[in-house]
Amino acid sequence: MDGIHDLGGMQGFGPVPVEAGDAPFAFEWERRMWGIARSGVARGITIDWFRYGLELMVPKDYLSFRYFEKWCANYLMLLVDNGELAMDEVVAGRAGSRGDPAPPLGVDAVLERNRAGCVSFAVACGTAPGFRPGDRVGTVAHGHAGHIRLPRYARGRTGTVAAHHGAHAVPDEGAVGRTVGEHLYTVAFSATDLWGDGANPRDDVTLDLWERYLVPSG
Secondary structure, eight states: OOTTTTTTTTOOSSSOOOOSSSOOOSSSSHHHHHHHHHOOOOOOOOHHHHHHHHHOOOOHHHSSSHHHHHHHHHHHHHHHHHSSSSSHHHHHTTTOOSSSOOOOOOOOHHHHHHHOOOOBBBBBOOSSSSSSSTEEEESSOEEEEEEEEOOGTTTTTTEEEEEEEEEEEHHHHTTTTTTOEEEEEEEEEEEHHHHOOOOOOOOOOEEEGGGGGEEEEO
């Protein structure tokens, strides 16, 4: 969907703040939020549903929240939407009595779960690919309501198929609970084709795009 989250190629938001140091977490609560997210507490919530939830944030919050604050607010919304939490529990700030809760996972258990949790998003689609590496392709000029992985700055542009990755689950459908397979391509764009003559002509941008986002380029 189009919203404040889609900042690629937009101007007027100032420089990107780069904090000194290489620590992955600025505060201890951020480390805990990462652990909660990776522990599988939000059962049934897919990565596309998670991303769509972030896109639904109020623009003011999206622009002002720290990275893991967005995660925290999003998981709260998703857990209520998923039935894991009730709103009265959120308001009270504590869990209600719905049976014995599952025992908390320790750090080692969370890390082990993630090491073993590699997921393939390859999905059969039953159709032949419409494009091959080397083909010139255009992108659709408009998005649609809901989740979409074609950024605004790459719409209505022309590029070259660099690779075909087979059929994979379409994020647009996964965000609303449907599993639909479609051919996935890496498409290379010249920076000047995306952002005009002010961009460096030696630079390229590659995007992984599903077939529904592409049209033949004459």
